[in-house]
Amino acid sequence: MESFYHKLKEYLDRGETVAVATITDVKGSVPREVGAKMIIHPLGRHYGTVGGGCGEADVIRAALDVIQTGEPTTVRVDLTEDPTMQATGVCGGIFHVFVERWQPDDLH
Amino acid sequence: MADALLEALIASVEAKRAVALVTVTAAPDPRAVGRHALVWLDQEPLGELGLGDLEAQVLADARAVLSGRTHKRLSYATPQGPVTVFVEVQQRPPELIIVGAGHIAVPLAQIGKLCGFTVTVLDDRPQYANRERFPQADEVLATPLRETMRRWVAENRLDRDSYVVLVTRGHQHDIECLLEILDHPVAYIGMIGSQRRVRTVFDLLSAEMGIPPEKFDRVYAPIGIDIGAHTPAEIAVCIMAEIINVMRGGPARSISDDRRETARRRRERAAAAAAR
Numbered sequence: 150m151e152s153f154y155h156k157l158k159e160y161l162d163r164g165e166t167v168a169v170a171t172i173t174d175v176k177g178s179v180p181r182e183v184g185a186k187m188i189i190h191p192l193g194r195h196y197g198t199v200g201g202g203c204g205e206a207d208v209i210r211a212a213l214d215v216i217q218t219g220e221p222t223t224v225r226v227d228l229t230e231d232p233t234m235q236a237t238g239v240c241g242g243i244f245h246v247f248v249e250r251w252q253p254d255d256l257h
Numbered sequence: 258m259a260d261a262l263l264e265a266l267i268a269s270v271e272a273k274r275a276v277a278l279v280t281v282t283a284a285p286d287p288r289a290v291g292r293h294a295l296v297w298l299d300q301e302p303l304g305e306l307g308l309g310d311l312e313a314q315v316l317a318d319a320r321a322v323l324s325g326r327t328h329k330r331l332s333y334a335t336p337q338g339p340v341t342v343f344v345e346v347q348q349r350p351p352e353l354i355i356v357g358a359g360h361i362a363v364p365l366a367q368i369g370k371l372c373g374f375t376v377t378v379l380d381d382r383p384q385y386a387n388r389e390r391f392p393q394a395d396e397v398l399a400t401p402l403r404e405t406m407r408r409w410v411a412e413n414r415l416d417r418d419s420y421v422v423l424v425t426r427g428h429q430h431d432i433e434c435l436l437e438i439l440d441h442p443v444a445y446i447g448m449i450g451s452q453r454r455v456r457t458v459f460d461l462l463s464a465e466m467g468i469p470p471e472k473f474d475r476v477y478a479p480i481g482i483d484i485g486a487h488t489p490a491e492i493a494v495c496i497m498a499e500i501i502n503v504m505r506g507g508p509a510r511s512i513s514d515d516r517r518e519t520a521r522r523r524r525e526r527a528a529a530a531a532a533r
């Protein structure tokens with residue numbers, strides 16, 4: 150069975166530095182569960198999802214910074230906007246995503 | 258370090274050993290944030306979180322989270338400021354065991370794989386239980402039903418991550434297999450059959466074999482959740498929906514809830530009558 154970590158190792162074995170995003174807690178209705186994970190690749194070859202949409206776009210933006218700086222961060226995604234036709238985050242909940250850099254060992 | 262940790266994590270996942278990845282997500286010392294450790298139930302932890310006096314406590318708590326089998330964020334107040342860690346539990350994949358390789362088994366094996374289950378198909382007819390018919394299954398066995406079930410129980414092949422679906426070609430085979438695992442601590446036993454048929458069969462088994470009727474309460478028969486399914490593929494969806502509902506502790510009602518509740522009321526009435 151191929152796990153998320155097999156996938157992560159594939160990136161590192163190819164010498165690629167990536168960011169890993171993990172949903173660490175949720176309140177209310179959100180698109181994915183605690184523990185959902187995603188690999189963010191600097192050139193867009195991502196893997197997995199932390200819920201899609203604008204929230205995920207925020208996470209990807211933060212992750213690209215994390216890949217540069219190496220400093221982990223926590224992204225707070227707020228989906229509690231009032232439901233209108235234009236609103237993008239209306240699931241009703243809030244979740245936190247921890248974003249960290251993983252890089253091949255020889256780059257340390 | 259990252260590589261050594263990742264290698265150890267992957268090795269445990271492949272060996273289907275329970276392991277948890279602990280990540281520091283907030284700490285007064287920024288150097289600790291993003292550090293990892295692995296904990297097991299039966300082995301010393303690997304890695305260092307850089308949390309000083311709190312380290313041993315966090316690792317012990319992470320191990321407790323691992324035995325509880327659900328990811329969890331842990332928070333601590335220290336004199337220097339708050340510390341949070343995320344404990345990510347790598348569970349063994351749940352196992353779907355489909356007994357009977359007929360029309361429902363084919364889509365059920367596919368859906369089971371989609372949902373991340375290890376899938377085993379068993380039938381005593383090699384023309385049904387074969388690789389061509391079940392290319393996605395992890396294991397396809399063409400061996401006698403009852404003997405195989407008995408061997409699995411004897412060899413501890415089944416456990417609390419096993420979900421067993423009894424959909425053989427005939428009800429007598431379903432029942433034979435059911436009796437082999439009725440007392441076994443598997444996560445789920447589902448058996449196909451109509452309300453009327455299931456009720457009759459369980460009553461007969463209680464009367465003729467002296468099996469206490471409450472023992473049948475754990476059996477999901479008729480199988481599945483009522484979504485008005487007609488075709489084999491739709492029935493497979495309704496079975497898998499029930500399995501997910503049981504696994505995740507969801508709120509959906511099973512078709513078998515009616516039977517279970519009626520049987521319970523009947524027993525209570527009988528007990529009340531006996532007490533009078």
